[in-house]
Amino acid sequence: MKDIREDIAWAKINQDVLKSLENPRKLYWVILFVAIAMVGVAAGCEIYQYNVGMGVSDKNNSHVWGLYIATFIFWIGMSHSGTLLSAILHLMHADWRKPIYRFAEAMTTFSLMTAGLFVAVHLGRVWQIYYALPYPNERGLWPNFQSPLLWDAMAIFTYLSSSILFLYVGMIPDLAICRDRMHEGWRKKLYTWLSLGWEGTDRQWRNFRVTYLTIACFLIPLAVSVHSIVASDFAMSQQPGWHITSFPPYFVAGALYSGCAAIITLFIILRYVFRFEEYMTLPILKKIVRLTFAISMVWTYLNLVEFASVWYSHDQASKDVLIQKASGTYAPFWWGMMFCGSVVPLVMAFKRVQTNIPVLFAVSLLLNLGMWLERWMIVAPTFAHGIYPWGWDHDQWPSFVQWGMVFGSFGWFTLLFMVFCKVFPSVSMYEVKEMVYHRSQATKKLEETGKFAAAGKGAH
Amino acid sequence: MSKRHLLALYSNFDEAEAVVKELRSASIKGFDVNHDLIVKSPIEHPEVEEFLGNKPVYVQWFTLGGALMGGLLGFFLISGAQANFYAQIKGGKPIVPFPPNFVLTYEMFILGGVFISVLGFLICAGLPARRSPLYSAKVSEDQIGILVKSDESAANSLKAIFAKHHALEIQEEAGK
Numbered sequence: 001m002k003d004i005r006e007d008i009a010w011a012k013i014n015q016d017v018l019k020s021l022e023n024p025r026k027l028y029w030v031i032l033f034v035a036i037a038m039v040g041v042a043a044g045c046e047i048y049q050y051n052v053g054m055g056v057s058d059k060n061n062s063h064v065w066g067l068y069i070a071t072f073i074f075w076i077g078m079s080h081s082g083t084l085l086s087a088i089l090h091l092m093h094a095d096w097r098k099p100i101y102r103f104a105e106a107m108t109t110f111s112l113m114t115a116g117l118f119v120a121v122h123l124g125r126v127w128q129i130y131y132a133l134p135y136p137n138e139r140g141l142w143p144n145f146q147s148p149l150l151w152d153a154m155a156i157f158t159y160l161s162s163s164i165l166f167l168y169v170g171m172i173p174d175l176a177i178c179r180d181r182m183h184e185g186w187r188k189k190l191y192t193w194l195s196l197g198w199e200g201t202d203r204q205w206r207n208f209r210v211t212y213l214t215i216a217c218f219l220i221p222l223a224v225s226v227h228s229i230v231a232s233d234f235a236m237s238q239q240p241g242w243h244i245t246s247f248p249p250y251f252v253a254g255a256l257y258s259g260c261a262a263i264i265t266l267f268i269i270l271r272y273v274f275r276f277e278e279y280m281t282l283p284i285l286k287k288i289v290r291l292t293f294a295i296s297m298v299w300t301y302l303n304l305v306e307f308a309s310v311w312y313s314h315d316q317a318s319k320d321v322l323i324q325k326a327s328g329t330y331a332p333f334w335w336g337m338m339f340c341g342s343v344v345p346l347v348m349a350f351k352r353v354q355t356n357i358p359v360l361f362a363v364s365l366l367l368n369l370g371m372w373l374e375r376w377m378i379v380a381p382t383f384a385h386g387i388y389p390w391g392w393d394h395d396q397w398p399s400f401v402q403w404g405m406v407f408g409s410f411g412w413f414t415l416l417f418m419v420f421c422k423v424f425p426s427v428s429m430y431e432v433k434e435m436v437y438h439r440s441q442a443t444k445k446l447e448e449t450g451k452f453a454a455a456g457k458g459a460h
Numbered sequence: 461m462s463k464r465h466l467l468a469l470y471s472n473f474d475e476a477e478a479v480v481k482e483l484r485s486a487s488i489k490g491f492d493v494n495h496d497l498i499v500k501s502p503i504e505h506p507e508v509e510e511f512l513g514n515k516p517v518y519v520q521w522f523t524l525g526g527a528l529m530g531g532l533l534g535f536f537l538i539s540g541a542q543a544n545f546y547a548q549i550k551g552g553k554p555i556v557p558f559p560p561n562f563v564l565t566y567e568m569f570i571l572g573g574v575f576i577s578v579l580g581f582l583i584c585a586g587l588p589a590r591r592s593p594l595y596s597a598k599v600s601e602d603q604i605g606i607l608v609k610s611d612e613s614a615a616n617s618l619k620a621i622f623a624k625h626h627a628l629e630i631q632e633e634a635g636k
Contacts, residue, residue: 010502145538146560151567158567162574169578172587173600180597196582197589201607202499202508203515204585209504211581212518215574222570224474229563362499433602434503 003096003283006440010433013279017174017432018181019423020274028273028418033085035414042121042408045401046121054124058399062391063097063383067402068122070376071409074258075115076156076230077251077371081259082108082163083223086170087216095438096287098431099279103270104263105167110416111262112160114409119153121405148232153304154225162222164217172198173208173430187423227251234378240317241325241382244309254374257299257341260292261367266417268361270426279427289354296367297344303342317387324385325377334377340370462614467594467631468622469603473501475606477511479625483608483618492620498592500605522580523573530572535565550616594631603628 049056059066082105089097120126143150175195182188198204231251234242244250267288271280310318325334344366349351353360384394420426470476476499483493499508509515539556582588592607599605608618615632622630 014601142542142544145542145564146557153561154564154567158571158574162570165574169581177600180600196587197591198587199589199592200500200502202501202512205501205504206509206515206517207519207581207585209506210517211577214520214523214577218570218574218577222567225563225566225570234624266560404591430503437503437505 001052002102002439003287004281004432004435004439005101005278006436006443008278008432008436010436013432013436014177014181014428016275016278017427017429018178020426021178021187021422021424022042022274024422025273025275027366029421030412031269031273032418035278035411035418038411039415040180040408040411041404045404045408049121049124049401050126056221057369057397057401059402060393060396062386062393063380063396065379065383066399067376067406068118071372071406072115072118072122073230073251073375073378074372075111075118075409076227077258077375078111078262079108079115079159079163079253079259080223080227080255081263082106082167084256084259085263086166087219087223090213090216091220095435096284098435099276099281099427100263100267100284100288101431102167102171102428103426104259105163106169106417106420106426107259107262107266107423108163109160109167110413110420112156112163113416114413115408116156116160117412118405136163136397138208144303148229148236151229152233155222155229158223159222159226162215162219166212166219169208169215169426170212170428171197173200174425174428176200177429178425190423207325222250223255225253238387239382240315240385240387241310241321242317242378243318244306246302246305246309249375250299250306252293253299253302254371257292257295258368260288260369261364261371263288264292264360264364265368268357268364270421274421276427279432285357285360286354289348289360292367293345293348296341296348300342303338319380321385324394327383328381329384330381333373334381337370337377341374344370357382406443461541462612463609464612465593465633466608466610466615466618466622467596468606468627469596469598469629469631470606470625471603471628473505473507473604476501476606477507478571479606479621479627480511482621482625486617488610488614489615490614491608497607498607499601500607502602502604513519517584519577519580522583523577526576526580527569527573527575529576530536531569533572534568535561537568538564593633596629596631598629 055069057066082101085104086101089101120129123129123131124316172195175191175243179188179191179195182191228248228251231247235244235247237243264285267280267285270276307322310322313319325331344363347359347363353363380396384396385392468479470479480499483491486557492633494513497512499512501508538561542556542561594607596603596605606622610618619630619632
């Protein structure tokens, strides 16, 4: 079965995608309403925490990070999906990515924005967020440029700004299509302004191609560095359970894994809500599912490496944390993480499941639950069982304020994402046209070669 | 002499290629094929570059400059801040620690590279731009446009070539 129909008219591609900007199914509005309600919950929790103080989040001397930083890592990880689909697969000439990379890039941008909120929320004094930024010795701050936390701020800023530029530059030809097709109104003005007068001239395309490739080349090492640096926040400390050499690749694999799982979830939602059945096809879904399965096995392997290296080390404190994870207060969540992250993906190995939308939707949600639990299980057990017994606090449970913020962050991400998909084309029109064109040309060539070969006139 | 703009629309790249080839081979007085011809297409099509001939792209030089500038700026900004530690006790540790400083230098290298690449793209692609004198929305849909600028005297010869290759539509406008 082909990834996409090769005989779709280019005008129809424009028409179908532009229709998504005006006329989604009713489910779109339901999702948007639920997302706004979830953001309302988070806003209420933040206002409460802001007025009463950080104590309401139940963070204490042992548990200084709590769900806020665990969820921050989760959202940073989610952002890697866009880089994988748009940059890595672009360099590998995997053209099946073309109908789906735009929304994955948008996911990158919005999950980074969501992650950034948690830094502010975690600080408590949100008006002093600038203390987290790596600027030189202003105000006698003396930032420690050797701290991974400071690297983190810089890396995330670089990743967010580069991702926004990558998303925007890749969208310019589509914005020009929107400009040309829209009726007068605010949308037309917006697209006219954002498309910068793009006309698809040979000069513009020539420079566009080189720029897009260049930014893609920059984004790949950047994405790897971002999550390696997040891993260094943990691995460079002396805390048991964190001081592990394999943490950077483990974090990168986990990031790609959660990103891929989220792509499956959003693929299914967008396909239905915006009637993209012709572009977000089942063969493409199958490819993403296989990719996710492969990454899930890498993640499982790196988990086992981590457990083995702790178990056979002579670091008793790290061993104690591992035992505590598997049998202590957090055991249900730790085993839940193992089940969702390593056992559930096994169903994706079955061909029948690879295109079964209801099953895949449930599986993708479970995978992401597993990946969120993974981040929580990195942060909390080490805080609950540090090196010194007076810091042990196994019974700590996050307050409703922390849970409310985590819950609301999903609403915030969904809100930004769904608004984006309604205002900007979530399927790249010009790239789908390229895909259709190149594939039809290739088929034509194959047919001609076949005819020649049948007539005994083939080159070989 | 006043100039005239002509825009011919074609339904596929083969016809557009044939037109460009003929415009190249026919030396028409009052029309310079290297400077007065623009091909507009709805997709990025590398073959267009082939039949238009080699035209250089300079974005990568912006990238190189931006990345080097970003990296150097990052390194010296951090090192400059750390230089204050001459006045402070560092317990024998290096004032400018090389391996740790490379992390932020690397991030600034990428940041500079990406930002200046985009700036280079805008400059090299001539964006933001005003619409050219003739524009058809069909170019952003499914047709290939060939926009030429010529002296009034050459307009008829050009139109004849466009028509010979089955142009779907020919638009014209007197320019400056």
